[in-house]
Amino acid sequence: MAGPSTIALALATGLAREAAAAEPPTGSSFDIWYYATDANGDRARLFSDTDLAGFVNRARCECGQDISTKVLLQRAMTSYDNNVRVQTFIGSRCDVAAGSVNPQAKPCVRVLSSSPNAYTKAINFSFDPVWLAGGIDPNGSQEIADAVPSGSCTAGQGDAGIWVCIENGMQPECQADEFEVQGTQNKNASASSMAQGIHYDFEPPQTLPQSFSISAGDGAIEVTWEQIATGDVSGFRVLCADENGDPLPGKGIKAPSLTGINRGTIYFTKENLCPGGVFAEPGSEDTTTGGSDGGSDGGSTTTAGELWEGMELVVDPDPFAATGSSSGTSGSSGTSGSSGGSGSSGTGTDTGSTTLPSSGIESLDWAYVCTGHISGTSREARISGLENEKPFQFLVVAYDLAGNPIAASDVLIGTPRETLDLWEECEAAGDICGNGGFCKCTTDGDRDDDRAAWSLGLLALGAWVRRRRRA
Template sequence: MLATFSLAGTARAELPAPADFSVSYYVTDESGEFVRPMVERDFRYATNRARCECGQRIGVQIQAKDGAEFDSSTRIQAFLGTKCATAESSPPGQFLPCGVLADALVATFVQGVMGAFHPAFLASGVDPASPSRDVAGADTILGSACSDKVAGQTSLWLCDPAANGTANCQPDEFFYGPDGALSQLSGVPSILYDFQPPLMEVKELTVEPADGGVVLRWELPSSGDIQGFRVLCEEAATGASPGLDFPTPELGEVPGTDHYFTAGNLCGAQPFSTVKTAPADVTDPDTCGNGVLEAGEACDDGDDNGPEGLCDESCELRVSPSLHALDWDHVCSDHITFRGTDVAIHGLENGKAYNFVLVSYDMAGNPRVHDKVVTATPDGSLPSPDGGLEGISGEGCACAAGESGGAGVLALSLAALLGLARRRRR
């Protein structure tokens, strides 16, 4: 049912109340089509870095409610971003101008405004040099996108740009948004976005061989932001996945449980939508270890580069490209709770060396790989992996374990990696 209005004919009405508008958000598919309304778990956990890098758009519908009173000439502007009320009235600085979703007369909002936007608009403002601020515009340039240092929450912002007689939206003309400084904002839903991997780091990762598997152990600090762990593995000599069957997370799955998400696993080399961003400043270009993959480098994990890491001091891979990319085909453990400090891995071939890495992830499903590769060779003369967890691996049992970072990984070309089929079990 369409909203109906009593239009003021002589004097301009005061700012609308947030309750005069209904704002609904939707989960979308690869094409940006609305699939279902967002629920609490979507608002809290779904907007992670992988979905931002894949450009899985967020749908929104703005509907003026029955009984609201507006002047027929009222024009409403809808923005997406952080601190939009502040950014609109200040020179570009800490908060860049927000993206514009709609700019229309009340009559348009009576009919309802629908759109979909790239998740990056929640966290990043529009570059001052951008020729457009339209969230659907191909020439809109953001200040940044999907940065792994960004987390926060925000929502749609609405303003009446002519309420105080001054051109453009001023802070006192915003009537809907997540900012507590705005009046009467109870009930405004906010979307939490989290592009950061876990901040907490595990320590002392070790591996012991067993019959048809291995046992991994690690130490945890007393507190942190880890939701769980997975172990990934590969054949040390070839880089091949051992082929253990752990279904890949689906696009519509909500994190906060037992998965991590990467863009490679969700959308492969073909994002669903993209945004333009201003060139990033690199303070030390063409330097191995700066965390930026540059010409001539097979990898660059920044501070995690090292002789035991997935990427060495010369920015050469010590594991296969697919394992380095945390491809879900390499998963060889089920979900391990955030309190876990050990795990038994089954289904491996005795006499064959395997590399193992430990991946932690937060409630949003953002992964962080531990910066140490460990290697071991399952041995049929040893106890089972479950026996190792019971503490029966005695003196001499660890002597069959390989040194950290085993040798002989397969040097797959980038083209070959991109050609790998992305598994989607439905």
């Protein structure tokens, strides 16, 4: 039987072997998921490839629509070295800013600093989209609960995401070469797609059509334009208003689902997306982890984590295809371009860099939308169901894949006109088509002259009718 000294030696040997086997985690051992959230900040569904490419826009940033995130460290066959510090950040090029003395390189905001053990139980947190676009104010805290963003929601586009630094203990803070996860790693991207982070886009399209023209038809208006290049325009919508600047009855669109998959078929503004105010302010994020080891948690709360297992990718039908009545702000709007039956206008004002009017058609309220999605390569739009002899206002809005809008045209004025059929046109032209609706009988002496006059008149009338109907 082994003596106490033998048992003690065996235990010590086992502990030494376990300590020797403990290793730091690697970047490939981390699984990361992103989720869309509702107005209450609750998880709604898992991001898809489409969401990674075009969900985050200026309006969602201004409304504070959080992105929910889960970071899980896979358990290893051997234990992880819990003396290693694992830090999680949000942003773009966090490695460049780490330890940099360049004031232009803003450090990324830090979500958590803890041991590997906390990550094996999963950490779940939400963050404001503004953290994707810029780092922190270096004069303040780096922790997400207290940090002040150096960027804003008004400009910029790029790719960002979760960055994970695994410290090697050589320096007191994360260094550039210690970032094992660099923003593009996640479980949302399909196996067939390239590694990608979250693309944020806070800017409207820059390449816009020109030379807008408007022409009248029977109960309809046609707007045409010239395409210089499609650029980053995903599509167009035409907005309509009556002569007082109020939305038209029966037009407008219903508010799309806040968490629906964005397919680049509708635009968003802060006033449309969150008319009641922002959903959350930067710095209000809450972090839950799977446990505490007594280390710094980056200013986050540490509670029993939830793994959120069983979440499935929800493929919605196009949530922006439905049209119908829409409640919206109405009011008068000035016109910067006008037309009676037809006319032309230049390019509109860049609404992406200015504050939109609070009312009227130039507010881009969804209540004014009177067409479906128009392809970004199209050159015309037709609006029907309008009352003849009444002037209406029209505005062409262009938007990119993320849904950032810009008024591409000035406000146009058009008045639909009644279009007569062939026999009404004949009567208006002197009854040249005859009483029976075919030809008018003449005496033998007048037959040749009348035939020539009738033929010329009918040819001219036909050409005129074709022009009218084309409008």
